[in-house]
Amino acid sequence: MAERDIDPVELLLESARSEAANASFHVTGVMMQYYEACERELWFESRNIEINRENPNVVRGTRVDDTAYGDQRQNLSIDGWIAPDMLDDGRIVEVKPSSSLIEPARLQLLYYLWYLDRVVGVKKDGVLAHPTERKRESVELNEEAIDKVESAIRGIYEIVRNDSPPSATEKSYCDSCAYHDFCWSC
Amino acid sequence: MNDNYHIFSDGRIERHNDTVRLVTEDDDKKYLPIENAEALYLHGQIDFNTRLVSFLNEHGIAMHVFGWNDYYSGSIMPERGQTSGQTVVNQVQAYNDATHRIKIAREIVAGSIHNMRSNVTYYNNRGHEFSSIITDLDRCQDELADTTAVDEVMGVEASARRAYYQIFDKVLPNGFVFNGRAYNPPDNKVNSLISFGNSLVYANIVSAIRATALDPTISYLHEPGERRYSLALDLADLFKPLLTDRVIFRLVNRRQLSVDDFESELNSCLLTESGRKTFSKELEQTLEETVEHPELNKKVSYQYLLRVESYKLKKHLLTGEPYEAFKRWW
Numbered sequence: 001m002a003e004r005d006i007d008p009v010e011l012l013l014e015s016a017r018s019e020a021a022n023a024s025f026h027v028t029g030v031m032m033q034y035y036e037a038c039e040r041e042l043w044f045e046s047r048n049i050e051i052n053r054e055n056p057n058v059v060r061g062t063r064v065d066d067t068a069y070g071d072q073r074q075n076l077s078i079d080g081w082i083a084p085d086m087l088d089d090g091r092i093v094e095v096k097p098s099s100s101l102i103e104p105a106r107l108q109l110l111y112y113l114w115y116l117d118r119v120v121g122v123k124k125d126g127v128l129a130h131p132t133e134r135k136r137e138s139v140e141l142n143e144e145a146i147d148k149v150e151s152a153i154r155g156i157y158e159i160v161r162n163d164s165p166p167s168a169t170e171k172s173y174c175d176s177c178a179y180h181d182f183c184w185s186c
Numbered sequence: 187m188n189d190n191y192h193i194f195s196d197g198r199i200e201r202h203n204d205t206v207r208l209v210t211e212d213d214d215k216k217y218l219p220i221e222n223a224e225a226l227y228l229h230g231q232i233d234f235n236t237r238l239v240s241f242l243n244e245h246g247i248a249m250h251v252f253g254w255n256d257y258y259s260g261s262i263m264p265e266r267g268q269t270s271g272q273t274v275v276n277q278v279q280a281y282n283d284a285t286h287r288i289k290i291a292r293e294i295v296a297g298s299i300h301n302m303r304s305n306v307t308y309y310n311n312r313g314h315e316f317s318s319i320i321t322d323l324d325r326c327q328d329e330l331a332d333t334t335a336v337d338e339v340m341g342v343e344a345s346a347r348r349a350y351y352q353i354f355d356k357v358l359p360n361g362f363v364f365n366g367r368a369y370n371p372p373d374n375k376v377n378s379l380i381s382f383g384n385s386l387v388y389a390n391i392v393s394a395i396r397a398t399a400l401d402p403t404i405s406y407l408h409e410p411g412e413r414r415y416s417l418a419l420d421l422a423d424l425f426k427p428l429l430t431d432r433v434i435f436r437l438v439n440r441r442q443l444s445v446d447d448f449e450s451e452l453n454s455c456l457l458t459e460s461g462r463k464t465f466s467k468e469l470e471q472t473l474e475e476t477v478e479h480p481e482l483n484k485k486v487s488y489q490y491l492l493r494v495e496s497y498k499l500k501k502h503l504l505t506g507e508p509y510e511a512f513k514r515w516w
Binding site for chain 1: 270271272273479481482483493494497498500501504505506507508510
């Protein structure tokens with residue numbers, strides 16, 4: 001790859017700002033989330049290895065996301081690569097069915113804030129919402145968060161360009177993952 | 187999400203409100219609860235229209251059609267929710283790479299021989315003397331390691347199956363003489379049972395493969411065929427001893443199938459409609475049987491094992507992690 005010497009963060013910004021449809025490096029919100037939760041799942045996502053949509057957790061997550069705050073938020077699809085939701089008050093919201101995987105959700109939301117700031121040029125605040133638990137949490141993009149997002153972009157770049165995924169490692173939440181049977185059947 | 191519905195009567199199936207309705211020729215109406223359906227199997231002469239096809243597509247349900255003499259004649263599959271170009275590319279690359287292809291082919295045959303052997307051992311421990319067949323199968327397993335071309339792998343598979351089929355004449359009662367495999371058309375009762383059973387196993391695997399975005403026409407043991415889903419043939423070999431053969435032994439030895447369930451015409455011998463009903467009912471029950479899966483750490487149905495097998499192959503092709511074919515472990 002010719003881009004090898006370029007910082008992945010620069011490469012991503014260049015790809016995002018470029019008109020060319022085939023520009024080379026994109027990171028979606030879901031990839032950010034998977035990077036934090038499971039690097040193997042991230043690699044699967046990057047190869048479009050589909051998940052089992054009959055998985056009850058996938059069905060539940062989709063339903064919570066579809067129904068929560070329906071009247072107060074709108075979806076912003078930006079460049080076709082990221083699609084954050086915005087509340088009426090202008091904050092970016094990420095809705096999750098439970099707070100059990102809070103760090104991945106937070107990183108996803110921070111990435112949206114970072115992307116809006118660096119690519120679109122608007123500064124936004126965020127809110128992480130777990131409607132089924134009646135919990136909300138404010139999230140803002142400070143220096144530390146920027147570092148975290150940018151190091152995640154570099155980490156994602158490394159994983160995604162590998163020909164094979166990181167090997168499976170057992171995590172507490174493997175049982176509820178839609179890739180469970182795919183990973184652990186051998 | 188794994189019920190199969192078999193329709194033997196003639197008539198019409200249609201969408202009715204939010205479900206599927208079967209209207210038989212004597213105007214009898216039956217409703218199929220399709221929320222839990224995996225596939226419909228049509229054995230009779232059935233009319234349907236595009237509205238039904240769209241409805242099945244929305245619910246991700248396959249429809250497998252069996253024609254004259256219950257030969258598999260095709261499937262109407264739901265449009266693939268997710269296609270994966272990368273999966274197909276990797277599938278083809280593995281086929282084109284001779285070393286890679288033969289490795290997969292060998293693994294599939296190693297699995298089939300293992301599963302045949304497990305049926306032989308079962309009856310060997312129940313009053314039959316099959317030790318020479320077990321030796322033959324073990325020899326085949328050894329020969330497999332020395333194969334250098336896919337047609338040699340095929341040859342080993344064929345001689346293993348020939349050795350294995352000897353148990354049929356011993357395990358089944360008089361009146362069910364087998365005398366070797368014949369098809370197109372099957373010439374005796376046992377052959378017609380095997381043909382019917384294998385075609386149902388095959389159709390079930392077609393469904394399992396399509397749930398994974400693997401291309402069902404690109405195969406490793408069998409040559410990719412123009413018409414047939416040859417990958418389904420590859421994987422079906424692994425499951426025939428567990429599904430088709432066990433169901434035959436069970437039904438015939440328990441006298442649930444008798445000589446009256448067959449009709450002979452010209453050179454062929456075929457199951458009657460009631461014989462086919464008995465068989466597919468028993469096969470469906472077998473598919474619902476569960477077993478503790480040591481890697482997945484949960485109970486899975488035999489039917490789900492077919493899906494798992496497709497996952498395993500797909501994972502191997504996409505990640506390079508080793509593929510180990512299904513080998514009965516219980």
